Amino acid sequence: MKFQLIFPKWNKLPGQTTFNLPPHGAVVFAATIPDYVDVEFIDENLEEMRYDDSVDFVGISMLLTTQIKRGWAIADEYRKRGKKVIFGGISTMLHAEETMLHADSVFLGEAEGHIEQVFADFRNNQLKPVYNHMNDLPPIEIVGPARRSVLKRDLYYHKGVQMVDLFHASRGCKYSCYPCAVSYLGGRNFRPRPIHRVVEELETIENNRLFIVDNSLAQDTQWEKDLFKAMIPMKKKWCSHTIEDKHEVLDLAAQAGAWYVYQAVFDTSDYIKERVKRYHEYGIGVEGTILLGLDDQTEDDIKRLIDFLLEIDLDLAEFTVLAPFPHTKAYTDLVKQNRIFDKDWDHYNAGQVVYHPKHMSAERLQELYQYAWDTFYKDETQEEKMFKLLKKVVSREIEDGTFKKRRQDLSGISFGKQVKRNITS
Amino acid sequence: MENVYQDQVYQFKGLWDVPSICGLKIIKKLKNTIVIATDLFDENPGTSITEWNTKLAKDICDKNQIDYKQLIYIEHTPDKKTKLSFNHESFFKVNFEIRDDKFVNPQWSEITKDEVNNLMNE
Numbered sequence: 001m002k003f004q005l006i007f008p009k010w011n012k013l014p015g016q017t018t019f020n021l022p023p024h025g026a027v028v029f030a031a032t033i034p035d036y037v038d039v040e041f042i043d044e045n046l047e048e049m050r051y052d053d054s055v056d057f058v059g060i061s062m063l064l065t066t067q068i069k070r071g072w073a074i075a076d077e078y079r080k081r082g083k084k085v086i087f088g089g090i091s092t093m094l095h096a097e098e099t100m101l102h103a104d105s106v107f108l109g110e111a112e113g114h115i116e117q118v119f120a121d122f123r124n125n126q127l128k129p130v131y132n133h134m135n136d137l138p139p140i141e142i143v144g145p146a147r148r149s150v151l152k153r154d155l156y157y158h159k160g161v162q163m164v165d166l167f168h169a170s171r172g173c174k175y176s177c178y179p180c181a182v183s184y185l186g187g188r189n190f191r192p193r194p195i196h197r198v199v200e201e202l203e204t205i206e207n208n209r210l211f212i213v214d215n216s217l218a219q220d221t222q223w224e225k226d227l228f229k230a231m232i233p234m235k236k237k238w239c240s241h242t243i244e245d246k247h248e249v250l251d252l253a254a255q256a257g258a259w260y261v262y263q264a265v266f267d268t269s270d271y272i273k274e275r276v277k278r279y280h281e282y283g284i285g286v287e288g289t290i291l292l293g294l295d296d297q298t299e300d301d302i303k304r305l306i307d308f309l310l311e312i313d314l315d316l317a318e319f320t321v322l323a324p325f326p327h328t329k330a331y332t333d334l335v336k337q338n339r340i341f342d343k344d345w346d347h348y349n350a351g352q353v354v355y356h357p358k359h360m361s362a363e364r365l366q367e368l369y370q371y372a373w374d375t376f377y378k379d380e381t382q383e384e385k386m387f388k389l390l391k392k393v394v395s396r397e398i399e400d401g402t403f404k405k406r407r408q409d410l411s412g413i414s415f416g417k418q419v420k421r422n423i424t425s
Numbered sequence: 426m427e428n429v430y431q432d433q434v435y436q437f438k439g440l441w442d443v444p445s446i447c448g449l450k451i452i453k454k455l456k457n458t459i460v461i462a463t464d465l466f467d468e469n470p471g472t473s474i475t476e477w478n479t480k481l482a483k484d485i486c487d488k489n490q491i492d493y494k495q496l497i498y499i500e501h502t503p504d505k506k507t508k509l510s511f512n513h514e515s516f517f518k519v520n521f522e523i524r525d526d527k528f529v530n531p532q533w534s535e536i537t538k539d540e541v542n543n544l545m546n547e
Contacts, residue, residue: 336475
């Protein structure tokens with residue numbers, strides 16, 4: 001049986017450096033598909049769709065809210081051709097009821113332990129409209145390793161440099177942050193994977209550079225330390241979301257190859273300043289993630305915050321505007337207050353204002369978002385700052401003997417396409 | 426600290442049958458019944474009271490013999506004790522349309538704590 005697994009494309013934010021990373025959810029899901037199924041993966045960000053391929057069953061893996069309308073359109077095309085389509089993934093769970101209108105089936109929840117049944121039902125022509133496993137999370141021990149062999153590897157190179165591989169060491173989150181849907185998606189309990197299972201998966205990944213995509217590793221100190229200790233001999237280099245800034249954790253993280261971490265910067269406090277400093281003391285870079293448009297922020301607050309970012313020596317900064325994703329407190333608050341004016345999911349890209357902010361107009365917040373990007377990267381572009389971070393990791397790789405030269409055969413190619421050179425005579 | 430807006434923890438099946446909880450207080454008056462549903466945030470493993478309010482309000486009415494037409498339904502979000510304003514305490518009165526024995530089209534209007542207390546003590 002041939003199963004075509006699609007990762008729909010989405011519109012990238014204008015003005016930002018675009019990298020196409022190998023998707024994670026799709027390869028985690030692919031690992032749960034029975035062996036008798038031949039899986040072909042299409043990342044539409046890098047490949048054209050092929051609706052007329054001879055396939056038996058189609059899966060659409062959706063990560064982002066900005067993918068869902070495209071996912072629906074793809075499903076409609078396949079279904080016109082008589083193919084059955086099943087949806088899964090994070091944004092399927094966020095938008096399940098709407099997605100059901102475009103699907104033969106939607107899968108809700110985590111795939112491990114449940115997908116054999118889905119394919120058996122398909123073969124028996126008894127596919128169910130909904131596989132609801134939202135309240136039936138699998139034991140974390142059975143998760144992984146992901147099936148990265150379905151990826152067309154050469155597509156994830158920029159001028160011969162391989163992009164990071166995505167990887168997860170835990171699921172769920174004990175925090176319930178205002179703009180975040182992770183607790184709805186993965187449960188309100190932090191579920192760390194057993195360290196030996198994490199190591200087993202890491203050993204399957206040839207790539208030396210990783211992005212650990214867990215919502216936050218800073219949820220169980222002992223496990224976090226055990227994880228980093230186990231990673232030290234592997235000599236991987238990685239970026240991740242927040243890790244704890246206790247000295248013993250940072251020391252182990254640095255030894256384990258911490259390259260840079262994402263740190264939410266929400267105010268101009270000494271707490272943030274000191275935290276960034278501590279990361280740097282251990283040679284760990286910091287990319288600030290700055291959410292604009294919360295009800296606490298006035299125009300002056302936003303401008304002060306941007307000035308502060310320039311003072312605290314961040315390596316990179318990523319600005320977003322609040323996107324009220326369904327199943328978050330941000331969404332329910334704004335719905336109650338009747339403040340959402342744009343319900344086009346394509347616009348929920350965290351770069352476009354879709355609600356009325358409390359202390360300014362939507363237009364003004366949009367301007368301040370642009371101002372933030374422009375001001376932070378005024379003296380050094382995002383690409384230049386990224387290159388600096390890359391140089392740091394290359395030095396460390398050279399020191400520990402893990403550096404791999406860029407692939408010469410792909411040096412003129414960026415994400416599967418020839419690089420256009422602007423040579424003027 | 427005693428929460429005067431909650432007498433019990435109410436269990437309900439939320440979106441996709443996920444077990445969910447909220448705080449609940451029911452005050453039966455001569456002419457109407459006040460129902461206060463309280464969001465329990467991190468303690469609630471499932472769906473929020475706001476997302477599920479049309480079904481939750483009907484469920485509470487049906488189980489407690491409350492006449493839909495006499496319902497005054499209030500959503501309460503307690504103070505999360507942070508400095509962030511969106512985590513402060515709030516009360517919203519929710520009006521529903523009743524169609525085919527279902528609650529639909531919720532409309533929220535924010536009310537003050539004093540207004541809630543006055544309603545309770547009237």
